[in-house]
């Protein structure tokens with residue numbers, strides 16, 4: 001899953017990016033993998049005595065500010081279109097008293113910017129499709145109708161997220177990478193002292209954004225950098241002392257999974273225990289394809305056991321004899337915490 005940090009210059013995107021990616025080197029690195037910590041994976045690895053443990057990953061992109069004009073605009077827009085989820089970083093570390101006013105305005109401004117960019121894209125596509133229909137390609141008519149609906153939604157100043165689209169419509173639009181269709185959430189970059197307490201205006205901001213399906217979470221980019229350098233055994237004590245429940249990294253990961261509707265499944269064998277990420281409801285055959293394209297092509301069935309059942313049984317064999325391992329077909333929908341063994345013919 002690709003998550004892009006967007007926001008105005010100086011909001012703290014690069015500071016946060018470098019902290020989360022644990023980067024020390026040159027500032028030219030703009031994308032990095034973040035491992036998703038998962039206790040369950042570690043327990044599974046121990047259970048099967050795995051040689052190698054591979055966590056799930058989020059690819060985080062530090063993106064150029066979207067509102068930049070001129071030469072960098074095309075690059076920044078293309079970067080934003082390429083991610084699955086937009087994390088809007090809003091700087092509130094200098095003046096926390098301004099959350100209600102400035103932060104809310106900044107969030108709206110980015111939304112409006114994205115609406116305009118989508119409008120441009122929809123209109124040029126619409127021109128092409130209208131031309132194709134004029135020269136006899138009648139089969140393009142449904143796309144034209146869909147684009148017209150998008151156009152009027154955007155013209156009303158609403159994001160495409162706010163219109164009800166059928167699964168088929170969504171599929172049809174997917175290739176266009178429309179910005180206002182992408183899930184997004186807000187990271188309020190607050191001062192260290194505001195992390196534990198309640199920032200004035202935050203509750204109202206949260207409420208307003210929640211109505212649009214946007215989650216607001218607080219992080220202190222600067223502190224996150226310092227915490228990233230602590231030895232892991234000292235970290236929890238430090239967080240407790242400061243009155244912060246968890247790292248910004250963990251907040252971001254949780255928000256990303258929730259916004260995208262992603263779940264984790266596992267494969268656990270002697271050579272490797274590994275965590276995988278798919279959209280909730282993904283059919284088993286597609287999940288198999290995440291592991292290897294041969295498994296998707298030659299899919300026979302999936303042996304599925306719940307993580308908890310496997311742990312309490314103590315081994316795959318014991319789980320099987322307890323009847324906790326189910327045989328599922330290609331259409332079985334993956335749940336969070338499933339441990340899969342794919343049977344396939346090569």
Ligand SMILES: Nc1nc2c(ncn2[C@@H]2O[C@H](COP(=O)(O)OP(=O)(O)OP(=O)(O)O)[C@@H](O)[C@H]2O)c(=O)[nH]1
Nearest residue numbers: 008009010011012013014015065093190220221222
């Ligand atoms: N005190 C404090 N300063 C911060 C914090 N986050 C960022 N800064 C400072 O703000 C300045 C800009 O931060 P960046 O992370 O470079 O901002 P950016 O969003 O990447 O900016 P652009 O790349 O120009 O779009 C830097 O000098 C940071 O040290 C924070 O949480 N607290």
Ligand SMILES: [Mg+2]
Nearest residue numbers: 013014015062
């Ligand atoms: Mg930057």
